Amino acid sequence: MSMNDYKVTIAVPVYGVESYVEKCAISLFEQTYSNLEILFINDCTPDKSVEIINKTLEKYPHRKAQVKIYNQPVNKGCPTARNLAVQIATGDFILFVDGDDYIEIDSISSLVTEQIASNADLVVAHCLIETNDSTYLLKYCDMNKTKEDIIKDCLDDKASQSVCGILIKKSIYINNNIKANESFHVGEDWQVAPLLLYHAKKIAYVDKVIYHYQLSRSNSITITSQESVTKKKNQLICFVKTMNCLLRSFKDKGQTYLDIIYRKKAILVQDAMIYCCKDRDEESFKILVLELKSIDQKYLSALGNTNPLVLRMKKNYYMLSVILYFNKLKKLI
Template identity: 40%
Template sequence: MNNEPYKVSICIPIYGVEQYIARCAESLFEQTYHNIEYIFVNDCTQDKSVDILMQVLSKYQVRKPQVKIINHKYNRGLAAARNTGIDAVTSDYVMHVDSDDWIERNAVELLVKKQIETGADYVMANHIQNLGTYRIFWERPHIVNPRQLSLSLIKRYMPINVYGQLFHISLYRNHEIRVAEGVNMGEDFQQVPRLAYYATQIAIVDEFIYHNENTNKASYTRSSFNINKWEQVWSSTQIIIDFCQEKGENFVQAANFLRFKTAANSLITLTKGKLYPIEYKRMSDIVNARRDLWKSMPVTQQACFYLSNIYMVAVYVKAARILRFALNKMYKKIRHHDIVKP
């Protein structure tokens, strides 16, 4: 530990992950990097997640002094848990890990090594998305210009995830970057484009160090859709739109594009075929008000708004989801071999 340059804080929210948290905790406590502060935020989970965490921790006595468990007094949601974790950080660098995911044993070591080599205050890395029967390998594009990266994230040209990356804590604290409490859908999107914008230097670890578990049906983002979640997506979008309005012409254009792309994606991805007439009209009005942006979207998304009958759209949405799944298998670098777990 004496040879390690600094302490890294890892923030881990806990809620409803009793089937996954042992794997997550083991991958954290077995890190080859030793100078780590673990901040677990218990958002009043109703299952045995915390008990299982303590059982795992009992096997790693050397890690016990490094662990903080913060208990919310009542269930406040993922966004609040993120904020609680950031508020508790006592080191210069912070990393987020979701408690149903896991990381490679050398993940922190690789991130710190890259940060030392480059002096970056934001270090990205590749991740693997586990979808049960197959995996998707997501490679980060080599965009190291902060403004360019922020724009690419806002336009959703690349994955937007706060987990599995290394941030200097000053990016949060100096710029008052927080997640809107209660707005849990799109909470990553509220943070990452702003963190990228304010970074002075960005670096990329080319290895796949993070495993994202997408089979947890209890996860907030993967549980059943409802109109409240749809409103949260729009709230997260609006936060970034407001941010863009102050950052120059390119960001204003990106904000306009984001507004319409979010409307289209809401129909295809979030509603899962369950369309609400009032919300459909709201989205259609937004998109059709600017045909230039409407035409800049993929044809599959344009079709959503070309069809005026909501029941026809419902049929289209289901077909589009099947098509998207098929295209993902063909073009998203899916590999069918097993991945070595920590």
């Protein structure tokens, strides 16, 4: 097939990104690749993001017929927006971009060129992380490894878990019913990325930066208030639920994958338990205790006492005991 025979859908969830979405939109409208569908999923954004998109589009009349803005009736979160994009996309391939990020203007051309050459189901490339005062390169994964090892790295935080900036054959989503759990407010990429890798018959790689991930917004995890403690606790609990989703998804895909997921779950459960103590959330703490007990001891004992994960778990147990002790004292006062 020739370059522009493939239609590529670029999907952008939009919520609270008015300070960044113009740069994002420009990077999409100026793509050197012509056969595009550009979907903006307005998740009931409270700001002027959609107004900015429409105003920017006026400068690119040749793109108007390719741009569609879908307005959600209520705010449903990024997982729902991405699931909707997959459902309504008319492209052969789909590429996700967050509304506060942007891509190089030749990104789609570079990815499609590699796809045609390799007949790959997924084409990945590099990402540049941009903060207020620095930038650094993030390689999606080590392409010298086997597909099985790349999946293991993705599950084990040793490779990128983002679905953004990847050229994905839409049929992988459809044929394997891959969807993010819409009840989760974080961790949607962690649910989806390993499954995309698993079901891809071939993964190709472009050795260049195509995606710019902006971290200029406040993303600090430093706990400075009770509100932020509660937020961090809820995020960790959501990640535990994500691990349960992955355990169900990978239950028949190999014990090696399950071992990694169980180990990750053990760490996340204990982290969440610590924040439940800080937040004095006894009910969630009790549920997490049951989650921890459900993890077979063999997954923990097999790690060995010198494994960094084991050392972290021991540290967490110490922190839990201290927090629980002081919480009991507070109740007595």
